[in-house]
Amino acid sequence: MLKCYNVASMRKILTLIALILFIPAVPAMSEVKRFLKGNPADVHPKLHGPAFHFQGGGDDVDAAFQWMFDQVRGCTDCSTKLDVVVLRASGDDDYNDYLLAMKGVDSVETLIITAPEDSKRPDVIQTVRNAEVIFVAGGDQCNYVHNFKNTPLQSAIASVIKRGGGIGGTSAGLAIQGDYMYDACNGSTKSFEALANPYDQSISFTYDFFHWPNMDQTMTDQHMVERDRMGRTLAFLARQIRDGKTKSVLGVAVDRETSLAVDKKGLGRVMGKGPAYFILADHKPELCEPGKPLSFSNYKIWKLDAGGEFDLRHRPKNGFYLRSVRDGVLDADPYSKESCDPQIASLSTIHDSSLLEQKIQEISRACPYDFGPFKFVDKTNDPSYIQKKSVELRRFLDSATRPDRLLYFPTLWQLELRNAPPEKVEEVHKEVAEDLKRLKSEKDFSGNDAAQVLQRGEEIISEKK
The missing domain is CATH 3.40.50.880 (Class I glutamine amidotransferase (GATase) domain)
Structure with missing residues (x-):
């Protein structure tokens, strides 16, 4: 049996429906x-x-x-x-x-x-x-x-x-x-x-x-x-x-x-x-x-x-x-006023480990984006210093794009392997494999020097096997 509504009641119902349908939703305050x-x-x-x-x-x-x-x-x-x-x-x-x-x-x-x-x-x-x-x-x-x-x-x-x-x-x-x-x-x-x-x-x-x-x-x-x-x-x-x-x-x-x-x-x-x-x-x-x-x-x-x-x-x-x-x-290295090449060359004549560390740090302060001093870090024979500098060089190379900078990956691998305990060597090998993938994808990384870097990386992987 249908229930009958008078006109006034129907108007109230329709108005209520309209309000429900058309009142914009109020966004909830976000949680901070x-x-x-x-x-x-x-x-x-x-x-x-x-x-x-x-x-x-x-x-x-x-x-x-x-x-x-x-x-x-x-x-x-x-x-x-x-x-x-x-x-x-x-x-x-x-x-x-x-x-x-x-x-x-x-x-x-x-x-x-x-x-x-x-x-x-x-x-x-x-x-x-x-x-x-x-x-x-x-x-x-x-x-x-x-x-x-x-x-x-x-x-x-x-x-x-x-x-x-x-x-x-x-x-x-x-x-x-x-x-x-x-x-x-x-x-x-x-x-x-x-x-x-x-x-x-x-x-x-x-x-x-x-x-x-x-x-x-x-x-x-x-x-x-x-x-x-x-x-x-x-x-x-x-x-x-x-x-x-x-x-x-x-x-x-x-x-x-x-x-x-x-x-x-x-x-x-x-x-x-x-x-x-x-x-x-x-x-x-x-x-x-x-x-x-x-x-x-x-x-x-x-x-x-x-x-x-x-x-x-x-x-x-x-x-x-x-x-x-x-x-x-x-036109020149923007990170330093003058070239540090002469000072870097002189590092090969230093045989005292403490003095070598001191000179490396001095050159790095003067020419902070010159990677040359990293080649002499291994000669300090200081495990903690080698660890510190290998982490620093890894950060540099992770962001580097210039081909001349990418040539320093073998130096990095040498430092990381030198300092790695036996249980960590496999991790270093895995990083080398990832580095090789990246280097092979760099379109401007080519020529004899680049080929030698890739070859050294492959040799490290082969040594693992």
Whole structure:
């Protein structure tokens, strides 16, 4: 039996259905992973910054963190405490215990920001605004662009600096600190690609992200020597001028395990391992066009080792060396002012192990991207030193693309086999096999020298069998 409804009832039912069907869904607020260590209460100290800790990646520079905290506190030995916020797009809370153990830190809270919606949450914004120091971890700077830009979080970070707080960043966290940013949103660009075509599809930039005091008209890069990034930095700088963003731009490039600590007066000091580079492009490029190799004469380069200083407010007019790019090719080693060939040749005359280690280190500091000294590491007969240098050379070669650098793989294999205990030899052999696959795929790795490298690798594999 059908139940009858009057007209008024039917209208109410239809209205209710319409509301259910057409009211837009309200998105649920995203979950932000938060890890707090230390005192949850907010502190309100007087701040004495701003202070900046620009780290090039790799192992953290303890002294640079403590320097930043002390600059913001205004003292090195006092009871003033700070709240520190670590921002990440992935990872966990591994900075919490490390930073909390430092002098003057009241709490450390890590926020994992994975979406733009996270950067609009009132609780996130309040946490960041209340902090005295912000540290941006490594990862992928494109995630920070996607998640931070044009959000309240971006403004909240800037507010900490305006109050006299501190900001630090490592690797991708350093990449976002300049006036102009290479954002890596189309993949990571290698130097040879950028020099061959400054408009390579992998190259993209972000603007108006942060504008820090004394960092005007700058562009940052990281893992500088380790990943041979000078060439791409030169191309990025040329692009800023060619694209009309500026008439002059300063590259601030820091190597791994190194920090540039910049105080409120703009004085930057290199801490940690070193080096850091400052590269000035101050005129229009001779050629910077899509699909054509770069030509740019007379980049001015300052190389600073640990302890060196650079005034970012009153930028120096001397103390640099010049490097030029012609048809996508650098005219000389951009990582050092002079060639280290004579010093490297002299290593063959040194028979004292301690002195040999000392000289290798001196040359490596002077010419950090010259692989020649690695050929003499084995002669030190120092297992711990050989292990350290083999790890370093492995990092270099994992990122190397130049054929002349790839010729050093037999040197690496010798060092790794020399130091490997019997139970680890098979692992080394497997790495050699992977290295051979890579070398055979390198289209420019050819000729007699390359053939000898491949032959040596095959011999090692045969020895295993």
